[in-house]
Amino acid sequence: MFVTYSMEAVLTRKEQIEKTATALFKRKGYTATSMRDLANALGIEAASIYSHIRSKEEILQRVCFKMADEFFDALDAAESMAGPATVRLQRAIAAHVQVLTQNTEASAVFLHEWRHLSEPLHSNFLALRDKYEARFREIIREGIQRGEFSVPDEKFAVLTILSALNWIHTWYKPEGKMTPTEIAENLSEMLLNGLRN
């Protein structure tokens, strides 16, 4: 059914639609992207999209929850090895950065467009996000207990760390001078040891 001789991954039509939609959602936002915009980017009519998806929100839902899965999977892998909190935090940061840089468009949707999900998806999503942040809080808490870290409030620390990381998708380009690994290392260095010489 699918025959290709290029190196590119073979996408089903539905995946193509999702990918194109994700790019538009990042550039213009979910609400400001019309189905006619999406159709135009795909080179077809708006009505034709409904042969492949049920609704506009279905696209948003799939992108948001797929990315949530990716962040959790990466974090699971990062936390699979034991070690001091400092190292675990470095690994968690590196995992987060890897997912962010691997797909900046889906990341942007994941970070900013989820709020247009209707209930109960909206609540489900927020619950997942909180679970994810809790994993980071747990690392920070352990680091404080073991005397590795010195922060006034672990929730505050986690929000600051994640917000420092979550800006990457706005400027990262694969052809840039820093690789995702280098970005993660620099961020870990800044967040753990600070700017100070």
Add this chain to the structure above:
Amino acid sequence: MFVTYSMEAVLTRKEQIEKTATALFKRKGYTATSMRDLANALGIEAASIYSHIRSKEEILQRVCFKMADEFFDALDAAESMAGPATVRLQRAIAAHVQVLTQNTEASAVFLHEWRHLSEPLHSNFLALRDKYEARFREIIREGIQRGEFSVPDEKFAVLTILSALNWIHTWYKPEGKMTPTEIAENLSEMLLNGLRN
């Protein structure tokens, strides 16, 4: 014309509209907020709003550029005194946090909704933002030259610092346990000296 016995600032009708709109823009986004939503929040009809403003975009424009002014004014005041880069960065961070916490709703609009401005406002806004970031880059550059800071890339450092700060508007509440000053101090401490004990 305006007589009031309360402590609240007296707002013109236009300012009331802007304030209400700003709250909605933060909660639902500019595009997802209709003029009828705004009218409903004000207790009037949508058409009545046009006695006070020219268009929906005028509101967005005013909020975005007013906040830009506030950020620049605060940074001007913070940089009016000389000193080592470390201290100047601390002051600049404190100024930025003050503006963010003083008006979290307008800050959210400033940070996220500006992209819905049409040309040439869109370009003007981006130019202002870049000018603002350049002021921070200058501080970092000096800090590196004087040996106060040790970072691989000043642009990278500034983006990381600002993105760490710009998340505040999502969780800050005036009745919370940290004052804006304490938040600024904790953030300066984290960014300058890191998490490490």
Add this chain to the structure above:
DNA sequence: TAAATTTGCTAACGAACGTTAGGTTGTGTA
């Protein structure tokens, strides 16, 4: 008291929106 201004209303406009119904075409499978 008269004039000007502010603030709001109802009714309606044309455009854009997400989506559905029903039909056509081409392609891989039985």
Add this chain to the structure above:
DNA sequence: TACACAACCTAACGTTCGTTAGCAAATTTA
């Protein structure tokens, strides 16, 4: 060769959108 199905079409639906026109009432100013 017949059939199923994926992919896309045209046409249209009911709704919502930002905005305008024209008017009425209240309030402030002269």
